Amino acid sequence: MPDIIWSGHDGAAADDAPRTLIEAACQRLRQDIVAGHYAPGEKLRVEHLKDRYEVGAGTLREALARLAAETLVVAQGQRGFSVASLSLADFEDLTRTRINLECEALRLSILHGDDAWEGQIMASFHRLGRAQDKLDEQPSLDTVREWEERNRAFHRSLLTACPSAWTLHFLGILYQQSERYRRYTLQNRPIPRNIHHEHEAIMQATIARDADRALQLIARHIALTLDAVRSAPPDTFVRRPAGRRTALDRSVAG
Amino acid sequence: MPDIIWSGHDGAAADDAPRTLIEAACQRLRQDIVAGHYAPGEKLRVEHLKDRYEVGAGTLREALARLAAETLVVAQGQRGFSVASLSLADFEDLTRTRINLECEALRLSILHGDDAWEGQIMASFHRLGRAQDKLDEQPSLDTVREWEERNRAFHRSLLTACPSAWTLHFLGILYQQSERYRRYTLQNRPIPRNIHHEHEAIMQATIARDADRALQLIARHIALTLDAVRSAPPDTFVRRPAGRRTALDRSVAG
DNA sequence: CTCCAGGAAAATCTCGAGAAAATATGTTGA
DNA sequence: TCAACATATTTTCTCGAGATTTTCCTGGAG
Numbered sequence: 001m002p003d004i005i006w007s008g009h010d011g012a013a014a015d016d017a018p019r020t021l022i023e024a025a026c027q028r029l030r031q032d033i034v035a036g037h038y039a040p041g042e043k044l045r046v047e048h049l050k051d052r053y054e055v056g057a058g059t060l061r062e063a064l065a066r067l068a069a070e071t072l073v074v075a076q077g078q079r080g081f082s083v084a085s086l087s088l089a090d091f092e093d094l095t096r097t098r099i100n101l102e103c104e105a106l107r108l109s110i111l112h113g114d115d116a117w118e119g120q121i122m123a124s125f126h127r128l129g130r131a132q133d134k135l136d137e138q139p140s141l142d143t144v145r146e147w148e149e150r151n152r153a154f155h156r157s158l159l160t161a162c163p164s165a166w167t168l169h170f171l172g173i174l175y176q177q178s179e180r181y182r183r184y185t186l187q188n189r190p191i192p193r194n195i196h197h198e199h200e201a202i203m204q205a206t207i208a209r210d211a212d213r214a215l216q217l218i219a220r221h222i223a224l225t226l227d228a229v230r231s232a233p234p235d236t237f238v239r240r241p242a243g244r245r246t247a248l249d250r251s252v253a254g
Numbered sequence: 255m256p257d258i259i260w261s262g263h264d265g266a267a268a269d270d271a272p273r274t275l276i277e278a279a280c281q282r283l284r285q286d287i288v289a290g291h292y293a294p295g296e297k298l299r300v301e302h303l304k305d306r307y308e309v310g311a312g313t314l315r316e317a318l319a320r321l322a323a324e325t326l327v328v329a330q331g332q333r334g335f336s337v338a339s340l341s342l343a344d345f346e347d348l349t350r351t352r353i354n355l356e357c358e359a360l361r362l363s364i365l366h367g368d369d370a371w372e373g374q375i376m377a378s379f380h381r382l383g384r385a386q387d388k389l390d391e392q393p394s395l396d397t398v399r400e401w402e403e404r405n406r407a408f409h410r411s412l413l414t415a416c417p418s419a420w421t422l423h424f425l426g427i428l429y430q431q432s433e434r435y436r437r438y439t440l441q442n443r444p445i446p447r448n449i450h451h452e453h454e455a456i457m458q459a460t461i462a463r464d465a466d467r468a469l470q471l472i473a474r475h476i477a478l479t480l481d482a483v484r485s486a487p488p489d490t491f492v493r494r495p496a497g498r499r500t501a502l503d504r505s506v507a508g
Numbered sequence: 509c510t511c512c513a514g515g516a517a518a519a520t521c522t523c524g525a526g527a528a529a530a531t532a533t534g535t536t537g538a
Numbered sequence: 539t540c541a542a543c544a545t546a547t548t549t550t551c552t553c554g555a556g557a558t559t560t561t562c563c564t565g566g567a568g
Contacts, residue, residue, distance in 0.1 A: 043519095045518090045519065045520090046519075046520070046521095047518085047519065047520090057520095057521095058522095058523095061520090061521090078519095078520065078521075079519090079520080080519065080520060080521095
């Protein structure tokens with residue numbers, strides 16, 4: 001139980017209580033970045049942002065450093081911070097990695113889940129269905145927000161029984177990135193109706209403990225997002241500031 | 255090619271040039287933590303550390319924030335920073351997740367690797383063998399260091415052809431954590447001889463493009479580290495400062 | 509017209525001091 | 539003896555200003 005590792009790790013958690021100005025600025029910045037208020041690759045100048053978010057320079061600086069942890073912003077040596085770039089190739093990789101991890105997480109969740117877990121899934125699915133109805137009746141920013149929130153809750157409920165904190169941690173990061181892509185490329189696009197049936201099938205297979213089927217369904221479900229983004233206007237991904245170096249520069253255990 | 259995402263992400267890369275004092279402090283702190291100079295769960299007081307590393311308070315603070323990104327340290331609301339805790343349960347999870355990702359990365363690497371990639375693997379394997387010889391002849395801190403360095407290089411060479419930057423990124427984090435566990439639990443313990451044969455078998459299967467066999471071998475290879483840590487003194491994992499919350503609190507794409 | 513060099517402007521990086529919070533300590537009462 | 543409150547100390551959090559670096563603009567030479 002490596003709870004501790006994530007406890008203060010404002011990166012993945014801490015939606016609840018912004019105890020410090022840093023956390024508050026971190027949250028607001030994260031929301032604005034994920035929501036697409038800043039263009040991909042855009043430079044984030046501390047001098048400008050400290051006015052916008054009404055904090056000191058050092059404070060904002062540390063908030064940006066924390067966001068760099070989530071790979072939402074990048075920090076270059078002596079050249080300040082900028083919003084992480086978006087590219088189709090990255091999203092393809094992101095989606096494949098997410099499918100890999102989410103299948104593993106769902107498999108473990110089905111293996112370890114108890115009755116309460118099943119109940120939570122049904123409940124969150126029901127709430128998502130209601131949000132879907134409201135969205136169909138009256139599409140608005142509020143109803144969309146609510147649908148997104150409950151969609152996230154539904155997907156999360158599927159995995160709550162997964163005992164692998166590391167897998168969930170990485171999935172959290174990938175979720176966030178995925179959401180950023182989705183919002184950026186599919187701005188204000190209506191949510192197709194058939195997603196509801198996908199969710200229903202996933203839920204049924206999961207509760208029936210049919211791991212093979214559930215994994216197949218969730219994989220396809222996630223892959224559909226990739227197709228949707230692929231069909232975005234071709235000029236969507238353009239920004240590409242100079243980048244270099246590759247990961248995996250450290251340590252290995254034998 | 256999401257190179258940009260990792261470019262300045264000092265978290266996983268940037269061994270080369272500490273362009274700022276923050277990066278320098280970050281590197282030194284990371285080394286000291288991975289090396290075990292600080293006990294797991296130990297509080298990291300800024301006032302003390304700023305003297306030790308000869309930087310200002312704000313500078314050290316930001317370095318700690320970046321290390322929190324790598325999950326080496328944790329930042330709690332108004333209660334400062336502390337070293338991430340270690341537990342056997344966490345290491346088991348860590349290892350399983352690493353096996354999952356590393357198998358996927360190796361599979362992709364075998365799929366995409368070219369002749370130059372094969373050459374790099376053979377070269378790094380050869381260098382590792384030489385380091386092993388030197389280590390057998392004369393065990394010392396230097397020879398151990400060299401072996402560790404080349405072991406890391408060998409494992410990295412296996413995956414250089416993997417096109418999934420996200421998988422490699424996560425693996426980098428897991429590697430680092432794994433190394434921390436290994437050093438903490440197996441301090442100064444000799445490296446068993448048969449590891450050389452494991453590496454040889456992995457290399458041969460990889461170059462022969464026998465993905466199934468290579469994956470099986472690498473999975474077992476990593477799992478052996480888990481066994482080694484399991485056999486550590488039972489009182490190794492004790493520290494457990496208060497922790498709460500779980501990951502996966504954010505976002506999902508539909 | 510292109511390319512290189514120099515300098516001005518902007519931004520980042522760094523530091524120490526003051527305010528807020530949390531922990532530790534000491535005291536009082538039951 | 540134990541619990542609870544008030545105080546004191548430590549630690550974190552926050553801010554603005556100065557030093558260093560990068561960037562951009564201008565000018566001139568080839």
